[in-house]
Amino acid sequence: MEKKNKVTMSDIAREAGVSQATVSLILNNSRSIKLSEETRQRVISTALTLGYKKMPAPHRDNGQEEIALLINVMPSYDPFVDALSEAREAAWRHDTLLTLYDYGDDPELAVRIIHQLSQRRCAGIIIASPVTQAIDFSVFAHQTELPVVLLNVYDRAFPLLPTFLPDDRANALQITRHLIDQGATRIAHIMGDHWMEACEMRLEGYRQALLQAGMPFDEQRVMATNWSLNETYQATLALMKLPEPPDAIFCSSDWMTLGCYQALTELHLRIPQDILVAGYDDQRIADQMTPKLTSVQLPYIELGRMAVEYICSGEDAATRVRMAGRLKLRASTAV
Template sequence: MEKKNKITMNDIAREAGVSQATVSLILNNAQSIKLSDETRSRVINTAQRLGYKKIPSPHKVEGQEEIAIIINSMPSYDPFVDALSQARDEAWRNDVLLTIYDYGDDVDLALRIIRQLEQRRCAGIVLASPITRGIDFSLFDHCTTLPLVLLNVYDHAYPLQSTFLPDDYANALQVTRHLIHQGARRIAHIMGDDWMDASHHRLAGYKAALEHAGIPFDDALVIKTNWRLDETHQATYQVMHRASRPDAIFCSSDWMTLGCYQALAEMEVKVPQDILVAGYDDQRIAEQLMPKLTSVQLPYTELGRMAVEYLCQGECTTTHVRMAGKLQIRGSTIR
């Protein structure tokens, strides 16, 4: 059976005779822009006829229940944005508003936000961070009677608190195994900040893949950086000037691979002919590099949706989700 193509907003716009921006406004129930009832009906009817799956139900803003995400900083572009996008969509599907508050890591401000939320029809709170990290949840414990879940943050001292996390260990294991399957035996690993638990989880996954393949761990092939491109550039030179060169490099983020690619080009080392390179988190640049970069997706899309779904369904049991992403194999690791 022939697989049907996914219906997009551009398809709906073409059929309805309106712009894609108009379709986006209508399907996201935007009320700030004046659009005629006839245009709204035509777009929604077209979307239904074409089988578009994300048609929202009519929403009443006044007195509507909400779910709040309280985040310690807002990234300009980061894979975590996908979690916010899916959380918003899941809230709409459940006829709930999603509000986002940036508390800038100021706990007092976060607590004031929570106290204000208690005065409104708030169904629950998602305490989140764009960086996977541990927090001191005791600062938030007993601060509210509203349901509260943790997204991309955790505190192991509170096992009864529901958490939704990416599995950095499993993701790094996937990347390193792939490099081994491609014939690599001396795999360098350029880490991020040493203080981040996520960096150590990725290192542990890297080590486990080597151990499973019977490849001895060489501490000289692991270099710690602070995510800066110039440090990645320097780290690449460092490992490539060892007596026995690596045949693959695993960078802890796609952003870091820019420095790695630059250093290899300066040394006239070709990717993937002379060395394999893999990244982490599957940012947009992975598809734009030459060659395209093999990377592993962080499952923020699903985790953001699940956190909101958990609150909307009023779950009473504690949930701990640690989810692996999907390895995206591209030209940088295929000879």
Template sequence: MAKKITMSDIAAAAGVSQSTVSLVLNGSTSVKIAQATKRKVLDSAESLGYNNKKVAHALGLPKKIAIVINGLSSYDPFIDAINAAREEAWSNDYILATFNYGHDEVMASKIESEINGGDYAGLIYASSMTRELSQQRVNTSLPTILLNCTNESNSDTPSILPADMIGAYKAVSHLTKQGYRRIAILSGENWMLASQQRSEGYRQALIDADILPNDDYCREANWSLKEAHQQTLDLFQLAQPPQAIFCCSDFMAMGCYQAIAELGLKIPQDVAVVGYDNQQIASESFPALTSVDLPYSDMGKLAVESLLAQMEDQPLLSHRRKVEGELIVRSSSSQ
């Protein structure tokens, strides 16, 4: 086991008293100490590997926040959350160190050791997929915020989530207010929290418009363009096909678009389509796709703000914050 470095060790290496070491490392201004002596103490502490955040800050090294994520694809809109968190951290003089362990247990253990042994002030534990965690893989005693996930076994850890139910409600209410009655949904995999929340918002919007939800119009397309394409074709085999389709992602909406084109139908004249995520493809598709903005940038910024408040022992407004996304209305749903 490595010997713990003490102030006495630093004093011996720097050739000064232990009292001088204590004053320098604690940033005391009560006694005037020569800059050369301060530098000698700090250099000795650093070379000996003395683990003290005040040393790093006295040396002018950046303060660090860690963000740990369990997997990220080559292009994932959740990158917006990470970029916003990085900018917000830097605006508060912190560097955001990003770790992606990709479900590799050995790597996760190494990351955990790095965070607990390094000069980190706090942790943002993130998931690119909105979900409830059975456990948090990387653990620390540092202040922690959960981003796009919650922890079933530890509800005390604050979390930042998208208000998916409200987002879906906005999308479907937009359709009902225009007089559409037969509205279908193409959802993701049913076990996922995002799918559950968006499906719940869909059903509630129908109920509030005095429309009885019809299971024939509820199709699980598993976030797949191919499956969304097939489910759309199947919907139009019904005796009363839908007048509008709510797709729980813009990616699935593209599969829906393809199927509608194959059927010789036009959007929105024959059927209206609304997506979710508001990715770039939504504004560039033809016709332009109405979509709900997934507020990842706002969530990333709020995660850093909440972590900084926690680090300063400030009370949080809520332990589970939900961020609403705006409905962006385009020509795919306008009559």
């Protein structure tokens, strides 16, 4: 029997006609923001109807502490939502509320939120992003005496700051190794933007896997895009026009593979019989494509939990975690 997709807060928000932040507040029993009882009941009813499995028990209004998670943009559906959901659950297990603040990538707004948090019963602050990226933490430094943790973001200028990240290099390495193990000898890589260090690390993992296998690195087989379907489509067509076209393509995100699939279909190439295709980040679409897409599941559930538990346990040691994900094998690489 095919496993059903897990119901997320974004699913509940869409059905109930409210924001995901509102759903988080209600399911956390937060009273820090005034919401109508009708809205609360609608969200709870929607969650139960959709089969949301982690409905919290009512908590006493006892002045609970909160953990504030500041995110620079609220994802609708993105694998990073798993980190938010697990962080909420971890906080709940510690009898603490997780409150999300979307500061819209506006550092001034984030600083104002932090100043307000310093006046409340806040156990700590998590600064996060759905996209793995560097941030300028100096904007936030010295703004509060509360513990601060970084989730999916980092700043090398602050090496003692607790930081929890996916290991993009290791993830790309295991994907490329898998394609090699499947018999591919001319593996192409369609990447995102060069300015993103996460993309460069995926490129490094790809190169490292080729080197370890004694296979040459061919710059012609690496195509940089702006993550769009059209550019991925065009990059795939260009790759297949090479004198020795690739027999496997590793795309830097599952979303990008939609453009890749389209180009290969137009060229009458079958996946995986004629060419192997693998993605990255294991979005929902990976299991819904034809053929289903091999991808790597990022460890956001583990990282979200670890960030919260670091604060709840009162840790103060320098911690920098880079965690590899899990390779999810599907039909797009099954030969």
